[in-house]
Structures are given as structure tokens and as C-alpha cells.
Amino acid sequence: MVDQERCARCGFCLSVCPSYAATDLERHAPRGRLFLLREARAGRLASAQLAEPLDTCLRCGRCREVCPLDLAVDKAVLDRLERPADPLWRLLPGPGTRLPGGLVRGAARLTGAIPPGMPPGGARRLLEGVVRRPSGKARWRVGYFPGCVHEYLLPRAALATVRVLVAAGAAVEVLPWGCCGLPARSAGHREVARRLARANLASLPSGLDALITDCASCAAALLEYPELLPEERHSAGKMVALVRELSAFLTEAGALPPTRIGRKVTYHQPCHLEAAWRASPRQLLDAAALFREAPGAERCCGGAGTYFLRQPAISRRILEEKLGGLAAVGAEVVATNCPSCALQLARGVRRAGLPFAVTSVSEVLAEVYG
Amino acid sequence: MGRDGFRTALPDRLTYAYDATGPTSLPEAVALPRDADQVAQVLRVAHRCGVPVTPRGAGSNLSGGSITDGGLVLGLARLNRILKVDPGERRAVVQPGVANLDLQEAVRLHGLMFAPDPASHRVSTLGGNAAENAGGPHCLRYGVTAQHVLAAEVVLADGQALRLSRDDPCDLLGLCLGSEGTLAVFTELTVRLVPQPRHLATLLAAFAHLDDAATAVARTVAAGVLPEAMELMDGVAVGIVEEVMAAGFPATADAVLLIELGAADRRELPLEQVMAICREAGAAQVVAEEEAARREALWAGRRSAYACFGKASPAVVIQDVTVPRDRLPEMIQRVRRAGERHGITVPILAHAGDGNLHPNLLYDPTDTGGVQRMHAVEEEIVAACLALGGTITGEHGVGTHKREALRRQLAPAVLTAMGRLKQAFDPAGRLNPGKLLPDGEEQVTDASVQGPAGALARALARAAEGGEPVRVGILPELAALDAVREVSAGNLTAVVEAGVSLARLDRELDSLFFPFRGARESATVGELLARGESEPACYRYGAVADAVLGLEVATADGRVLRLGGAVMKDVAGYALSRAFLGSRGTLGVITAATLRLWPRAGAMRWMEILPADLAQAAELMEELRAGEDPDRLELTWDTAQVRLLLGFEGSAESVRRRGEEARGRLERRGMAVQPAGEEPQAWRRLVDALEQRWGGVCRRPLDLSLAELAVWGARAGSQVALLGHPGGFVGLYPPGERRNAPPPEPARRLKAAFDPRGILNPHLGVGRW
Numbered sequence A: 001m002v003d004q005e006r007c008a009r010c011g012f013c014l015s016v017c018p019s020y021a022a023t024d025l026e027r028h029a030p031r032g033r034l035f036l037l038r039e040a041r042a043g044r045l046a047s048a049q050l051a052e053p054l055d056t057c058l059r060c061g062r063c064r065e066v067c068p069l070d071l072a073v074d075k076a077v078l079d080r081l082e083r084p085a086d087p088l089w090r091l092l093p094g095p096g097t098r099l100p101g102g103l104v105r106g107a108a109r110l111t112g113a114i115p116p117g118m119p120p121g122g123a124r125r126l127l128e129g130v131v132r133r134p135s136g137k138a139r140w141r142v143g144y145f146p147g148c149v150h151e152y153l154l155p156r157a158a159l160a161t162v163r164v165l166v167a168a169g170a171a172v173e174v175l176p177w178g179c180c181g182l183p184a185r186s187a188g189h190r191e192v193a194r195r196l197a198r199a200n201l202a203s204l205p206s207g208l209d210a211l212i213t214d215c216a217s218c219a220a221a222l223l224e225y226p227e228l229l230p231e232e233r234h235s236a237g238k239m240v241a242l243v244r245e246l247s248a249f250l251t252e253a254g255a256l257p258p259t260r261i262g263r264k265v266t267y268h269q270p271c272h273l274e275a276a277w278r279a280s281p282r283q284l285l286d287a288a289a290l291f292r293e294a295p296g297a298e299r300c301c302g303g304a305g306t307y308f309l310r311q312p313a314i315s316r317r318i319l320e321e322k323l324g325g326l327a328a329v330g331a332e333v334v335a336t337n338c339p340s341c342a343l344q345l346a347r348g349v350r351r352a353g354l355p356f357a358v359t360s361v362s363e364v365l366a367e368v369y370g
Numbered sequence B: 001m002g003r004d005g006f007r008t009a010l011p012d013r014l015t016y017a018y019d020a021t022g023p024t025s026l027p028e029a030v031a032l033p034r035d036a037d038q039v040a041q042v043l044r045v046a047h048r049c050g051v052p053v054t055p056r057g058a059g060s061n062l063s064g065g066s067i068t069d070g071g072l073v074l075g076l077a078r079l080n081r082i083l084k085v086d087p088g089e090r091r092a093v094v095q096p097g098v099a100n101l102d103l104q105e106a107v108r109l110h111g112l113m114f115a116p117d118p119a120s121h122r123v124s125t126l127g128g129n130a131a132e133n134a135g136g137p138h139c140l141r142y143g144v145t146a147q148h149v150l151a152a153e154v155v156l157a158d159g160q161a162l163r164l165s166r167d168d169p170c171d172l173l174g175l176c177l178g179s180e181g182t183l184a185v186f187t188e189l190t191v192r193l194v195p196q197p198r199h200l201a202t203l204l205a206a207f208a209h210l211d212d213a214a215t216a217v218a219r220t221v222a223a224g225v226l227p228e229a230m231e232l233m234d235g236v237a238v239g240i241v242e243e244v245m246a247a248g249f250p251a252t253a254d255a256v257l258l259i260e261l262g263a264a265d266r267r268e269l270p271l272e273q274v275m276a277i278c279r280e281a282g283a284a285q286v287v288a289e290e291e292a293a294r295r296e297a298l299w300a301g302r303r304s305a306y307a308c309f310g311k312a313s314p315a316v317v318i319q320d321v322t323v324p325r326d327r328l329p330e331m332i333q334r335v336r337r338a339g340e341r342h343g344i345t346v347p348i349l350a351h352a353g354d355g356n357l358h359p360n361l362l363y364d365p366t367d368t369g370g371v372q373r374m375h376a377v378e379e380e381i382v383a384a385c386l387a388l389g390g391t392i393t394g395e396h397g398v399g400t401h402k403r404e405a406l407r408r409q410l411a412p413a414v415l416t417a418m419g420r421l422k423q424a425f426d427p428a429g430r431l432n433p434g435k436l437l438p439d440g441e442e443q444v445t446d447a448s449v450q451g452p453a454g455a456l457a458r459a460l461a462r463a464a465e466g467g468e469p470v471r472v473g474i475l476p477e478l479a480a481l482d483a484v485r486e487v488s489a490g491n492l493t494a495v496v497e498a499g500v501s502l503a504r505l506d507r508e509l510d511s512l513f514f515p516f517r518g519a520r521e522s523a524t525v526g527e528l529l530a531r532g533e534s535e536p537a538c539y540r541y542g543a544v545a546d547a548v549l550g551l552e553v554a555t556a557d558g559r560v561l562r563l564g565g566a567v568m569k570d571v572a573g574y575a576l577s578r579a580f581l582g583s584r585g586t587l588g589v590i591t592a593a594t595l596r597l598w599p600r601a602g603a604m605r606w607m608e609i610l611p612a613d614l615a616q617a618a619e620l621m622e623e624l625r626a627g628e629d630p631d632r633l634e635l636t637w638d639t640a641q642v643r644l645l646l647g648f649e650g651s652a653e654s655v656r657r658r659g660e661e662a663r664g665r666l667e668r669r670g671m672a673v674q675p676a677g678e679e680p681q682a683w684r685r686l687v688d689a690l691e692q693r694w695g696g697v698c699r700r701p702l703d704l705s706l707a708e709l710a711v712w713g714a715r716a717g718s719q720v721a722l723l724g725h726p727g728g729f730v731g732l733y734p735p736g737e738r739r740n741a742p743p744p745e746p747a748r749r750l751k752a753a754f755d756p757r758g759i760l761n762p763h764l765g766v767g768r769w
């Protein structure tokens, strides 16, 4: 529980909140949301009037980073959204399953979430049960968790990650996991998220040196398992200790890019990327290509899962601001390590006809490793 | 403006019901204009309908300033564009809703910064900074926000738009700065930028006794060192920060000083000197770092202090008072005792070099007893700072929070005068009502003032009764005002009567220094201040008005007003002394002033060159600024000759070295460099010559850049400009060419309020209307 009564209303959080930047309305600012939550709790504001201010939160968590009191408005919003799992959610992702692939792809096509040129099938078939070894002796044994969006919508990025890891000297097993639980959690279905988490934990192979993911949002969700499953805090904690974002794993392991390509690359930092891992993708890209930091590289892209569908106006304004910054550095490639961000950026690039490609960090790295 | 810009839904009203102070009050509606025209439109309509309007930036103020009293919130967040950054002229033009940090980031690339750096810089807007006259650690060296605003577009309560600058016969801009949104709404600001020092060193000194830290501060200032920042944390603050984040402070310290030193040239960094001062003062530990990341690490504890207090306690009140610099240790001790007496933990942070301190009161809002005890400590803090000759607010403003306390600081006559100022701008009382001044009429019961100031005031009252015009400059009563009342070496201030000549003042100050000289050699303090002559010292020391901490003025109704005090930062009430500084005796007669002093520099050296034209002069000045960084730059020209004077001030060694390097640089550029004696009289001679030629001289600051000046100069024929400071020039005009546009309405209303019979200098400035 976040204690909204504690908010000092200093306003520091206004400076980073993407929804506030898009509308300049306090109701869309973290401070405003906490105040409205407080007023609702005190019975001075009807729930119906609370919905819009809360739904417009991207749950990017940037507010927490600057809050002197460490208040997590994203969590406060989530807590309020919490509701018992409705029948539909109970049916769909049974324990140990992914989000239903057909549904994800169908919805994605319908809404224009998938850029054209995407392979028709997901990577499920390509990746399932994959175990790859380096030619020489493996230095590490790692589990790879691609996450739903990579599997169904951006398999190329996932395959690139496997290639990079193998080239760096790791034996890679693709984990037989389902969804990380983030979508369910964001929709307010904590119980579903808990079920998914429990199933994933139960099927974690033993003896791994690291658990790699190249999706910042999945990583953030995994790191929250101990909080989500207090009764399995111990095993969740052990799993958390293994989790590494791909770039962080590579820099930590000292497996730096062996050569450099001549392409101009910049980076979009996903909001959910752990603070400790933010330097790594930049360091790798800088070693692998002609890297330049874009102004506002750390700003939200406005994608935020299904946010771009639910709040198209705000999402679009955030995206335009974002693309302006990315375009300013004149890069040919924008790399990122969250597939949901990649899709959002690709949509914007296509719509605005901008002269750069959006890929995963792993795809840039795959060109120089191995 | 549409539905998006005018909002009445409950969630919107609720989310504009607060600022960072605590109390809340629901507005009727919220208007969010996108440009100055919309601001004017909102104010016009509100004025017609009789609706009170409260301007709002980011709502981060700590005095209740942006909370309404049931009216309309005028949010300026959407006016958030940086319109222009001009690195050459070191200024930027911004809309008021731009966050302080966003401007910093936009100018950083050019090696510049906007000096005012409130701890809220990430969120607080420049409009809010200007309206609160915000301060921060940097203000020790560079001055508060008011000293960095060169011009502004404002909209008055009735919707009338005005452009204000230092240009005006009466400093309306200076009056609006710090007026907490009660006089006018800023819709555009032209601000001064300063170069980032290229070399920085951070020094952390831990002391076992608070008094030793205070001694170190005093000796550093007395040595003529002006640090970029000099922040003090008391032992309680250090203890809490250590507990929450283990910042690496010695936990036993009774005080920690963080001193940041900056210079354009590493050799000018007085690091060894200040370390020695700290050690001699008894520091138990002194660490210094020059590398950026390590410097930042030293600052980490100070920067997180507020967050640590917030985590250590359910709620925190940030108090803000200023005392004369040498009373800081005593003030801190008094705060400590008050906290102990009432069982409230009070960590203290202070901008030590300025005497400005922030006691943070930790309390539990759910415990009524605790809240009462917290208020009791607040009350004692206010009482203590007043007893020590301080002010109840140094940077956070009066708002609603300190309105009543203001009565204890300001005399009824002064409060009444401030009420008239408010009326001159906003006769209907629509703009941010209920802020800054206490409610109700004041009972002015001042007994008649003794001494020459009182005699002068009575003479004015008699003249007013008879409707006789008064030529202020030749008032016989001024001659009796010839005392240097007080010189404080500890606070670096002097209280001086208006009739004292600047030459005499200089002799009496001894090891201290008042840098402003006036255009006439025989000028008195009163003349200097009434004319507002800042050149040429302002290049280094800012405008003379900024060196006036307190002012005593006799008004036409026979009163003596005592404005301001003897503290470096003071935002209690309006900056009313601005009405009298530079307005040439048309609103009142200055009888005495409390002046800010500096330690006298070890050496001063002048040299002179004759550039071929203004364009070359401009180029050379830019080079010198980036290189040896002279302490004076004076450009004078008439049709015949461009002349550039440079002055170096500081330790004998620094003056010699920089002087030689500048000479080398100029000679390489083919200039003949002439030494120019101790204190050149060139510009005084120029003023004299022009006075003879024209039968008098009119001066007014030009809001021109160097390039514009070159064009202007080519056209202007016989006119002459003096370089004042990096942000502006002063034009000298024949008296006949005085601008004939009537002064803006608030200035005329001010004149009517302070001199209803129009007796004071009717031939000058606002006096003529």
C-alpha cells in the first residue's frame, strides 16, 4: 500500500511524468493522482470520477524515482485497480500457458500494433524447447525468457538474443515458461498474475548461472515475484538473484562486442528497465556501432502495453515528443530492449515517415557478435 | 480557449486546490491559457465579472501562494516554451511556465547557467521563481532571482499587457519581482545567464562545534572569497542523513560545511586558502574533490537531506528565515533550544554565507499535541529571527502562511505604503487576494520621527500642504543627513545617511568596500541611489539597487518609511524600496540606506584600448570575457572614438597575472594597450563633457545586445553608450530627447498615492505626469 496521505505535494514528480507532460493537467500528474485517491478514500470524490485520472497513468514508475519520499504512484494506481479475476481472464491464460498467441496476433493486426513484414507465425515454434551451445566449452548455462511479445510478434529479436548469448559463450535454454503476469497485473487481476508467477517458478530449471530476458517489462515483472508471492518469497528471491537483462548480463560478464559496425545508432530506454541496468545497453551499443545518446532517451514512448489503445490521444502526444528527440540525433537505427516500446516506436516511425529503423538491442549486437 | 483550457470538473478543481504548503482550498474553476493573449483574455473577463484570480506555476511554493480563496486558478504551465537562448549576449527569453531545470539544460551546452537554483528547480517554474524571488545555494555568489530578470512582459489585473524593464523611470519590474502574483502576471521573462565556472572544487568540512563552522564562513567571506555555494548542515541534520542514507558524514559532527569554489581558470581557485581557513577555524575533517563524480558524491548527503527528513518523519515543515550573517550561529542555537523545549526534532540547513536558514520541523500531523508543539516552535523561530534583526522569510515568501507574522516585522506605516502599492497595480484587489499582506486597515500611530530624517519629512508635509514644488536634490535638510550610522564588518553592511558623499564613505569604510561611484565625483549616497547609477561597477557587482538592503525614505505625507533591513535575502512584503531607487526623488526622498559591502580587494589595475569600431570592440570583449575575465569592462564611444577600458580586481598576484595575459592577448590582436591609472575618470569625463555640451544628461539603460548596439551606434550620431554589465548598456541622451511617452498606469497611480499634490521633482520622470 502506498500511503497517499504522506505525499508532501512538493511536485517533484511532475517533472518526469509522461502523461502530465502530454496534457499539463494536474489530474494527469502523480501528485494529482495521489490527491484524488486520497479524496476518493475520504468520500469526497466518486469512483467514477477517479477512473480517468487513474487510467491515464502509464505505470512507468518514473515518479517514484524522483519522489523524495519514494512514493510509488504506479503502485497506488494498481492497488486501486485491484479487482477479483473476472471469468474471461480466468479462462484465458491457464497455468503454465502463454497469452493465447492467436488472440495476441489477431488483436495486434486489427489494431495496427504489428508493423507489416512480420512473419506470419509466432516464434513459439521456432523457440520452443530450443537449447543451443557454443562451439567451444560453454562458460555459462543460462535460461532465456523471451516473453510473450517477442514470441508472438517480434521473434527476430528473440532469435538474435539467442545468437548473441551463444556467441558470447553461453549455453542457452529457452525456458518453458508462460506469460510473466504483467498484463494481468496491469489490468487489475492480481490473482491471475500470481497463478502465472507460481507456475513459472515451479518450472525453473535448476543449475542456471543466469536467467536472461531482453524485455525490460518482463524483467521488472519477474523482479516483483517475491512481493507478488509472499508465501514463496524464498524461491522467488533465489530466482530474482539470477535475473539479468541481456545487456546487463553481457557487460557484467565482460563479454563486450568484438568489433564495431559503421551504423549510426541511438537508444530508447524503456521506463521499466531497472536503474542498475541502464548504462549497459548504451555501453554495448557504443562499442558495437556509432552510438549517440538522443535527447530524452529516457522518456516514455507512450506504448505501455495496451495504453496506446486505451488512451490514444495522450499516447500519441507522448510518442510525438519522443520521436522528436530520437530524430534529432540523426541516427539510422533506434535500438531498445523492450518489445512493447519497439512496436510503439515502429508505429510512430511509420506514421510519420521518419528515416530510421527500430530494432532490438540484440539485433544490433547480433551483427557484431559471432 | 475551449473546454480543455477552462475546467470546472471536480477532479480538476481538486487537483488545483493545493500547493506544497499543506492547506487546501477548492477553486471555482481552472483556466489553462496557452499564450499571453489568452492570459489577458482570462484576466479581462475575470475583472469584468469580479472574480478573484490566482496565478499558478508548478504549485511548489511553501507559503500558500498559489492556493485560491474560492476564485479562479490561472495555471501558466502551458506557457512553457523557451523562446530564445542568446549565448553571445548571455540571456534567454522564456515563457513563465518553463521549469527552472529545463532552462538550465537548454543553456548548459553553451557553457552557461541560470544562476538561481532553488532545491525545487526540477519542477518550479521561472514565473514562480520570479514571483517568489526564489533563491538557492548559488545566490550567495550571483544574487537572487530578481537580479537575473532583465525584462518581462506582464498582464495586469484588468487584462492590460505591459512590457517592463530596467528602462522605466520607476522600477515597476523590480516591484513585481517577489510580489507573489498579487501585482501582475508574468507572461514572458528575459533572464540573464552567467558562464559556468570551468573549474570547480568542492570542499566538505566537518566541525565539532557549530561556532567554529560559523567562524570559517565569516573568515572565508572576509577573505574576499565568493564561493559558488556555502551550505551548512547542523549536527541534527547530519545525524538524520547518516541514519537514512549513510552519506559518509562524520556522525559526531555538530556542523558540516559544503563549500563549492569555482573559477574560469584553475589557478584562480582558492582551494588551499579555504581549506586552511577551515582547518584554522577548528575543522575536525576537511575533504576536497575536483573531479565531477567525486564532487557530486560530497554533495549527495546535502542534496538528499530533505528526502531523508521526509523519510524519517511523518511530515516536515520547511521554515525559512534570514538573519544578519554574523548572527547565524546564535540563531541556530535559538532554534535548537526551541526545538528541545517543545520536543520537536529540528534539523537545520542553511545558506550560510547569506545568513538564510531552513529549520525543518519534523512532526506527526495525526498527533494534535505534536502539531501544537510544532506551531510553538515556528512561533519561537519567528520571534528569534526578529529579535536578531532578521526577516521572517528569505526566499519562500509570505503567502498566507506568514501574513499575520508580517505585522511583527513591518511598521504599520510600511504596511500601509505596501497596501498603496498593491492598489496602484490592482485597484479592485482581484489578483491573488489574501496573500502577502495581512488583512484589514493598519492603525498608523507612528510618533513623529526625531532627527534630521523626521525634520525633512515634516518639511515635505508642509510643502505638500502649501502645494509648493520641491527640488529634492537641493533640499537644505539633506545636508544635515551626514552620518555614517553604523558599519558592520561581521555582516558586511553599513547604514549611511543620504548626504554622505561617496568619497567620504569610501574613506570611512577602511578595509571594506562599496563599489559604486556615481557619475559625478561629488555625488552623495542619496544622489547615487535616487539616480540608480550602477556603472561601471555593476559589471562585477550587479545593479546598485541590489546592493541596497534597507532604505529609509521620507514621503510627501510627512512620514518616514523604513524598508528592508540588514539581511542578504528578504522577501517579507513587497520590494517597496524599488519604487524609490532610481525614481529620482519623484516618489519620496531617500534619507538613509543600509548598503551591502564587500571586502576591499588587494589590488586593482586598469588598461585602455582603442578599437577601430564597435564591431571590433564587441569581438574583443567576447574574447576577454572567455579568457582573463576582467572585473570591469567599460565601452564608451561618441562619434569620434570607441574606447574600451578593462579593470582587474583581486589579489595582487591574480591581478598581475590576468593583466599580463590580457595585454598579451590584445597585443597579438594588434591593439596598443595603455595603462589607465588607479581609477579611470574616462567615463566621468565623458559624462561631464556631454553635460556641458547638452546642458544636462539623461541616462537610461538600453535593452540592446552588442550587435544591436553596433547598429544603433552607427545611427545615433552624437549619442554615447556606457557598458554597464553583460546584460545591458546605458544610453546617454540630451535631456530634450527624453522619451515622451507617459509612464504606465501603475507608475502614475503610485505617484498619485505617494505624492498626491505632485510636489516632488515635478520636472522629472513620473513627476511630470
Ligand SMILES: Cc1cc2nc3c(=O)[nH]c(=O)nc-3n(C[C@H](O)[C@H](O)[C@H](O)COP(=O)(O)OP(=O)(O)OC[C@H]3O[C@@H](n4cnc5c(N)ncnc54)[C@H](O)[C@@H]3O)c2cc1C
Binding pocket: A009, A010, A011, B019, B020, B054, B055, B056, B057, B058, B059, B060, B061, B062, B065, B066, B076, B096, B117, B118, B119, B120, B123, B124, B125, B126, B127, B128, B129, B130, B131, B132, B133, B134, B135, B136, B180, B181, B182, B184, B185, B186, B187, B306, B395, B396, B432, B435
Ligand atoms: C522541496 C522544496 C524545496 C524548495 N526549495 C526552495 C529553495 O531552495 N529556494 C526557494 O526560493 N524556494 C524553494 N522552494 C519553494 C518553491 O519551489 C519556490 O517558491 C518556487 O519559486 C515556486 O515556483 P512555482 O512555479 O512552483 O510557483 P507556484 O508555487 O505555483 O506559485 C508561487 C507564487 O508565484 C505566483 N506565480 C506563479 N507563476 C506566476 C506568474 N507567471 N506570474 C505571476 N505570478 C506567478 C503564484 O501566484 C504564487 O503566489 C522549495 C519548495 C519545495 C517543495
Ligand code: SF4
Binding pocket: A006, A007, A008, A009, A010, A011, A012, A013, A014, A030, A031, A034, A063, A066, A067, A068, A069, A070, A071, A073
Ligand atoms: S514527488 Fe512524491 S511527495 Fe512530491 S508530490 Fe510527487 S508523489 Fe508527492
Ligand code: SF4
Binding pocket: A016, A017, A018, A019, A020, A028, A029, A030, A033, A056, A057, A058, A059, A060, A061, A062, A063, A064, A073, A074
Ligand atoms: S507511473 Fe508514470 S504515468 Fe503514472 S503517475 Fe507515475 S510518472 Fe505518471
